[in-house]
Amino acid sequence: MNDVANAAQSWKVTLPCTRAEAEALDGDIAAFALMERPPVLMTSETAEDEAVWRLDAYFEGKPGAAAIKLLRSLVPSAAGAKPLVEALPDEDWVTMSQQGLDAVTAGCFHVRNIATDPALPGHVNLLIEAGRAFGTGQHETTAGCLAMLDRMRRVGMRFRNVADIGTGTGLLAFAALHLWRRAHAIASDIDPVAVEISADNARANGIALGDGPGRLALVTAAGADHAAIVGRAPYDLLIANILAGPLIELAPSLCALVEDGGTIVLAGLLNEQADAVLAAYRAQGMRLAERSDRGDWPTLRLRKRPSIGWKRPRRINRRARGEAPGFGSI
Known part of the structure; x- marks a missing residue:
């Protein structure tokens, strides 16, 4: 499966989700374990509405259709939403994505x-x-x-x-x-x-x-x-x-x-x-x-x-x- 097309650039995919879906994503996702470069997943409340949550997935390389489809399967409530796929600036995105991790x-x-x-x-x-x-x-x-x-x-x-x-x-x-x-x-x-x-x-x-x-x-x-x-x-x-x-x-x-x-x-x-x-x-x-x-x-x-x-x-x-x-x- 071609999960990541270009490893030279870091990318982020954002999808809306519910709080229940966000809590269910706490821990490791077995499906991603088979990927050569699994993404780092982060969930958070949106600033506009604390009742609405979002899923951010950080990839090493532009994610392909299969990887985005797998992300969608994790948050069924986002079935009708268009994912936001964006290239990240040349920064240490792993560190950025992990800054909020609990001990x-x-x-x-x-x-x-x-x-x-x-x-x-x-x-x-x-x-x-x-x-x-x-x-x-x-x-x-x-x-x-x-x-x-x-x-x-x-x-x-x-x-x-x-x-x-x-x-x-x-x-x-x-x-x-x-x-x-x-x-x-x-x-x-x-x-x-x-x-x-x-x-x-x-x-x-x-x-x-x-x-x-x-x-x-x-x-x-x-x-x-x-x-x-x-x-x-x-x-x-x-x-x-x-x-x-x-x-x-x-x-x-x-x-x-x-x-x-x-x-x-x-x-x-x-x-x-x-x-x-x-x-x-x-x-x-x-x-x-x-x-x-x-x-x-x-x-x-x-x-x-x-x-x-x-x-x-x-x-x-x-x-x-x-x-x-x-x-x-x-």
Whole structure:
């Protein structure tokens, strides 16, 4: 489906909607998950009439007829209305569209997107300001991973070597280091801008960069295809919050990075994709230890079954590239 015709320009589509429709759009829209560049959706009351609401959808590139039709299906009350489709000036529209986002609380974590928002007492407060990279905590998959990590810590799980593949803004790696403060950690993303933003976010949240216990190493990599990622293996905790396609494609290389008895946390997939993702990881010796759903988005915790006898793996095969070109963070 040709959802976006021209990725060089940012565009906005506006449609009227009811308050009930606006409230129903709170959270992630499963239909957009299959798009290469899903839009950012914002709903608000109109200035002229507080009883009338509007939907603004921000696209990277001019939206095609299929994308506009999908938007219309989300707000049936706008069936007779003509959508306002306009090109935006050359500004950071992602930041602009996210300025009004509320803070997110998941488990022990409270994630703010605006520095002036108050911290929440009794929680681990993290600041991930809206910007060029995604993963601000608003996405159900990111919040689901935060809650999963918190539960793992509460039941006494301990980790010393952590990898976050497809890190986005670095948020999940920061969370892991807050829970397991002496762990070694590395985070990667296929997008060098995401790695740059993650470094800025690490400094803003007091996360030390570099090697060693309690520090975070950052690398640009497609999947697990980086010497630093392979060289630090095996991991006792690996996190991958990306998409179902690359999760399946990367299953052999990601599982090879994890030690016997180690844990993988997977997210970024839809309910209907969970069986296929699980099958790919079970084929690599993983078993499902826990599943937690937030709307249409499951978070999976897998554990690697121990091998027996001479077949027991000692280290990852360093010749395996572990690459999934074209895939990055969600």
